[in-house]
Amino acid sequence: MPLMWNWSMAERSDRGRPVAFRGGGFSPRPLGVVGPLVFIAVLAFWEAGCRTGLIPPLVLPAPSEALAALAHLVETGLLWKHLGASLQRLLVGWTLGTLLGIAVGFSIGLFSLARAGLAPVVAAIFPIPKIALLPLFVVWFGIGEGSKVATILFGTFFPTVVATYGGVDNVDRNLIRMGQSFGLSWLSIVRKIILPGALPAILPGFRISAAIAIVLLVAAEMIGAEFGVGAYILLAGSLMALDELLAGVAILSVMGLTVNWLIARLERFLLRWRT
Amino acid sequence: MELRLAGLHHGYGNIEVLRGIDLDIPAGRIVCIVGPSGCGKSTLLRLIGGLERPERGEVVQTGAPPPGCLNPLTYIFQDFALLPWRTVEGNVRLVLEDHGFGRAETAGIVDDVLARTRLSEFRAAFPRQLSGGMKQRVAVARALAVSPAFLLMDEPLSALDAQTRELLLDDLVDLWTRERFSGVYVTHNLREAVRLGHRVVLLSRRPGTVREILEIDLPLDARAGHAPELEAHRSRLWQLLRDEAHAADVELVDG
Ligand SMILES: Nc1ncnc2c1ncn2[C@@H]1O[C@H](COP(=O)(O)OP(=O)(O)OP(=O)(O)O)[C@@H](O)[C@H]1O
Ligand SMILES: [Mg+2]
Numbered sequence: 001m002p003l004m005w006n007w008s009m010a011e012r013s014d015r016g017r018p019v020a021f022r023g024g025g026f027s028p029r030p031l032g033v034v035g036p037l038v039f040i041a042v043l044a045f046w047e048a049g050c051r052t053g054l055i056p057p058l059v060l061p062a063p064s065e066a067l068a069a070l071a072h073l074v075e076t077g078l079l080w081k082h083l084g085a086s087l088q089r090l091l092v093g094w095t096l097g098t099l100l101g102i103a104v105g106f107s108i109g110l111f112s113l114a115r116a117g118l119a120p121v122v123a124a125i126f127p128i129p130k131i132a133l134l135p136l137f138v139v140w141f142g143i144g145e146g147s148k149v150a151t152i153l154f155g156t157f158f159p160t161v162v163a164t165y166g167g168v169d170n171v172d173r174n175l176i177r178m179g180q181s182f183g184l185s186w187l188s189i190v191r192k193i194i195l196p197g198a199l200p201a202i203l204p205g206f207r208i209s210a211a212i213a214i215v216l217l218v219a220a221e222m223i224g225a226e227f228g229v230g231a232y233i234l235l236a237g238s239l240m241a242l243d244e245l246l247a248g249v250a251i252l253s254v255m256g257l258t259v260n261w262l263i264a265r266l267e268r269f270l271l272r273w274r275t
Numbered sequence: 276m277e278l279r280l281a282g283l284h285h286g287y288g289n290i291e292v293l294r295g296i297d298l299d300i301p302a303g304r305i306v307c308i309v310g311p312s313g314c315g316k317s318t319l320l321r322l323i324g325g326l327e328r329p330e331r332g333e334v335v336q337t338g339a340p341p342p343g344c345l346n347p348l349t350y351i352f353q354d355f356a357l358l359p360w361r362t363v364e365g366n367v368r369l370v371l372e373d374h375g376f377g378r379a380e381t382a383g384i385v386d387d388v389l390a391r392t393r394l395s396e397f398r399a400a401f402p403r404q405l406s407g408g409m410k411q412r413v414a415v416a417r418a419l420a421v422s423p424a425f426l427l428m429d430e431p432l433s434a435l436d437a438q439t440r441e442l443l444l445d446d447l448v449d450l451w452t453r454e455r456f457s458g459v460y461v462t463h464n465l466r467e468a469v470r471l472g473h474r475v476v477l478l479s480r481r482p483g484t485v486r487e488i489l490e491i492d493l494p495l496d497a498r499a500g501h502a503p504e505l506e507a508h509r510s511r512l513w514q515l516l517r518d519e520a521h522a523a524d525v526e527l528v529d530g
Contacts, residue, residue: 192372
C-alpha cells in the first residue's frame, strides 16, 4: 500500500507544506499609469538630450520647440484652418467609404451572385496601395477636394467590405435557422439577426479603416492642397522646419488617438451585450 | 391539426440518412424519437418542420392549426438559439414583431408567456447572465408566444447538467399537463423518452428506419409514481437500441 505509506511518512516527518502556486501570468492586468509614465519619460530624455547638446538641433528639434510651433499655429488661428480642412476630408471620405463598404459587404455576404461577381474584384483591388492611384484620382476627380475624398473613400471602402462580409459569413447559422423556423421575414432576419451578429466583426474593421484614412489623408494633401495637416507637414518638411513638422505629426497622432477612442466608445455601446 | 410522414427519404451527398419513414404524429400528445447517434433524428425533425426538403416522400399536415396560432410548427433547439444582443423580453418579442400586433397586444403576450415559464423577474436580463436551464426556459417562452400547434424539440435538455435537466423535464411535464400541446421530442436519453413520450419511436442506425413504436399509456403526471413500469419500458428500448448503437459507434462517419 504505497499510498498509505506516503501519507503516514508525511505525517511523521513534518506538518506538510502548501502546494506551490503555478497558475500565474498570461493574463495582462490594466496598469493605467505605466503608459503615460513611459511617454513622459521619453519626452524628458529627448528634451534633456537636446538641451545638453547631445542631440544636435539639426537632427531633431526639442519637444519644447515643437510645442512652440504648435502654440504659434494656435495663435495665428491656422491650426483650425488646417484641422478643419483635414477633418472634413476625413469625415466625408471615411463615412462614404464605410457606408458603401458595408452595403457591398452585405450584398457579398447575402447574395450568391454578388459574391461570385464582386468578391474576386475586391480581393484583387484590396492590396493595391491607394496612394499609387492618387494621380489617377487627380485626373478623374480634379486636383481639388474630389481626388482627396476619393482616395480616402477608396482606401476605407475595401477593408470595410472585407470585414463586413467576413462578419456576415460568421453569423451563427443556428440563429438564422431559428429566425426562419419562426417565420421571420427575410428583412427581419437581415436586420435583427445578421446585422447585429456581424457587428462584432464590422466595428474592429472601423479601427483599421480609420487608420488607413489618416495615412491616405496626409498623402492626398500633399498634392494641391492649401490647407490641411498633410499640407502643413509637407510644407514644413520642404523648408526643413523640423519643429513644425513634428508639431504636425503630433496633431496626426492626437487625431488617430481621438478616432480610436471614439470607436472604442461606439464598440462599448453597441456591443454591450457581450461578456 | 395532425402530421403524417409518408415515405420520407433523405440523404446528404451519397450518404443515405433516412429511408422510408412512415409515421403519424397525433395532436395533443408527445412523440419521442430515439435512436443511435447519427441516425438522422435531427434531420427528421428538420424535415418535419420544413427547414429542409425531403429527397422523396412528404410531410402532410391534416386539419387546420388551432385558432390564434402564429407559427404552427415551432422549434426548441438544443443550443437555445437565443439572440445574445436581446434581453429575455426582446427575444420573446422577436417572434411577434412580424405579425403586426400593437404595442399593448405584444406586451400582453410577452407578459403572459414569461409568467407561464416563471421568468417575469428576469425579463431585462441578457442571455449571458442566465444559466443554461433558464436560457432553455426562455426558448420555451418564445415558442409558447406563437401558440404553436406542434412543438418540435431537438434534444432540448442535452446541453444542460443532470440536475437542471431533471427540473426542466418536470417543467415540461407540467406544461403538457396544463396545455396539452402536441410535441415531437428528439432525444438519445431513453429515460427522458419514457418520462415524456406518449409514444416512443425507435429509429435504426443510419440509414434511419422506424425500428419499433412503443405506446406508453400512463398519463404523464402520474409517471413519477410508476418508476418500475417506466424502467421496464426503458430497459426494453435499451435492449433494442444497444446493438444498433454499438454498430453505429464503430462505423466510420463518411464510410
Ligand atoms: N447538412 C448536412 N450535410 C451533410 N451531412 C449531414 C448534414 N446534416 C447531417 N448530416 C449527416 O447526416 C447524418 C444524420 O445526422 P443527424 O444530425 O440527423 O443525426 P442525429 O440522429 O440527430 O445524430 P445525433 O444523435 O448526433 O444528434 C449524420 O451522419 C450527419 O453527419
Ligand atoms: Mg441530432
